[in-house]
Amino acid sequence: MADIFTSSHVRNLLKGKFILILGDSNMRAVYRDVVWVLNNNKIVPESHLRRKLDFSYLGDRLIKQGELNRGRDYLEMREYLTDEFYVKFNFLTKCLTKEVEEMVEDFKKEKTRAPDVIIINSCLWDIARWGPDGVSKYKENMRKLFTLFKESLPVKTLVIFATTPPISQSCSAAFLVKQIEFMKHSLRFEVMEANLFVRQIVPTYGYDIVDLHYHLRMQIHRRCKDGVHWIPTAVRHITNLLLTHISLCWDVPLPGNFEGKLLDRMKEGVKNVKDIKENCTLPDFKVVKDPIMPPPPVPNRNKRSRYQARPKRVDLENTYTNLRHRNRDVVVLDSQYADNISQIDTYSSTSYDDRLIFGQINRDITEGIDFTTDDAYYDLPIQDYPVFGPYGDFESHVGAERHSRSYGRRSVYNGSGNPPYRNRYQRSYGKPY
Template sequence: MCDIFTKKNAKELLRNKYIVFLGDSNIRAIYKDLLWLLNFNTLITNEALKRKLEQSFAGDRLQKGRILNRGRDYTEVREFKSEGVHAEFHFITRCYSKDIEEMVHEWKKKPLTAPDVIVINSCLWDISRWGPNGVPEYKDNLVKLMKLFKSCLPERTLVVWVTVPPLSNKIRGGLLIHQVEFMQHTLRFEVMEANTFARQVVVPHGFDILDIHYYLRMQILGRAPDGIHWLPIPMRHITNLLLTHICLSWNYPLPGNFSGPSLERFKKLATEEKKPEVVLPPLPPAVSQKNKTPKKTVLTPFRKSKAATKVAASPLRKAIKEKLGKTKFVSSPDKEKTLTGASDQRGANDVTIYTLQQDNVIEECTEKKTVNSKRGKQRRKNRRQAHYHPYNNSYYSHFGQYLQYPIIWFYP
């Protein structure tokens, strides 16, 4: 939940502040909506959100970028300065690159020129437009970026990683070119897992996460027809979330245009002393008991121990076992087609002799049972190695190892 900001409230909060937006088209939409709020105090139009590479928008200037294309080398740099508010937007297709590294090192050389707030996210381009190794490289680049921010930025700089909002199952637009159209049905699951991974990397480095995916999951009707971008009302909600987050981080008083129990709870969490977060896996009840001796046999999900399959012998089982122990299986010399029984007088005990149809019946049954057993073991091994859940057909992607539960919910 967030407070509601007007033009006056936003200018008072951001006076003499420097904000840098680094990201894709969704981050550009946040940048544009903020400038619209600072200038007109109304909802931005959908046409204004769609425009790209215009020479001027709401008082800003296009600093870099002349050709509109769908490639990874697309660049767009915008700058806004008015009444003490300084904002910049840089379109990036990768969270870590040489340009970002040079920019951050320049801020390290001149700490006074470093921004007060950095809003960043480029996840969609990282995991979809950089080939089959895009996801592993995105993981490494995100860690590099956080280490770079930690070592070069001053303490006063507030870094906010914005999660990717919910995507549709049918995506169209400039993001997915013809070569990667197959990803449009699974990209929404990749995004949720990427958001989880980003939280595990960004927070331990001491930076903030603004989970707009959580706040927009019930506002699917406000999503644009292309399945990626959002309409003006959800965009103003995101802007209010960002400004509320900045207020709580700087201990700046909120405007008070909205009040609710959830907002009051967030205020208390922001004022409380932050304790180091320690996440431990839950222990089973047997392990938590002090005087409990550990079990000798450990059962796994895919193999059963002999102790688990052992069944107590009943009188009927004992009788069958004794009878089978005296039974001999032999082949008939004249290859009879029917089973016959006879009595062997060589021993003191009567031994039933069963004449079988063919000599290799028992051998064939034994071999078939052995082959089926080997096939079953190989099938279970392949299932464990693949990204596939054997019980509910859940989809697992490259980020699956970071989730403790399968993805089982869907967005329309």
């Protein structure tokens, strides 16, 4: 939760401070709301939040600009500079751009004033507009960005990363051009994964996070029709969240216009984090690579697993089952009860059990079949995905209607129980994996 800030409270908090806001159109809306609340004690009109590349807004000025398009080269840099306040905004199409590198390099060389607060958010453009490798590049650029911050910014600078708010399942915004409209249905899940990644990596560099996705998950009714942007009341709520976090970090008393248990918990959490930072010395962090997950264990096909369930012993009459497949009679039998192939001719049955229980196939069935042709595999008994039954017996769901070529080459189980031929969709005996 957040306290409610009026114009006088914001002016007292940000007086003489340099606030740098980096991000997309939602962060631009926060910048415009901060400039508005410094001059007015009302909610900013929605039309003000949608302006792009206007030369002046309440006394600010446009520093750099590009063409008004939907491309990745879109450029917009603004600043609101008075005798008491300094607020600057830089539009980002990815988290690490040349303009950001040059800006941070100037901070390091003390060519320009270092900011007191940096509020940054970058996700949607990174993962949607930079090709199929956008996610991997986003992770790499995020590490480079915070490493650059760690090496260039002074210790007093408060860096706050704001997570991406929830988006709609059918969103439509400037970054979703026609070529990538198919991503709008799954982009909301990728946003959650990106927020989780940021939540794990940002604290390792000693910086703060304001989880806008968490605070706005119950404010979906305040989202615009495009499914990405927010109405002025929701933008003001984001501004109050950021100002509350800044006040707690600077030990500035809150306005006291709102009281609640969640706000008290937030105060205690910030106090604990400050105590940890004061008592702990963080080492110099380098670029951290993603942990490489080990490959899944490969089962030993030549060794019987201890988890393998033995086939259920059945009567000799139920051992033989006749399956008609591709106009040929195929007989499945248990080698423990059948001694030779001659017993097959002495028994015939037209019944078919969809849940056929059988053990090892007699080697004699495969005699006389040419295994050099693909058709030979379709004339043999087929064992589909093996699972363990409720009584510990080894069951297999076999159906004649599933004997199609869409499953690829079929498994042929020899007398030893080992599967010499098996495709990627079938599992071997033993522990399921």
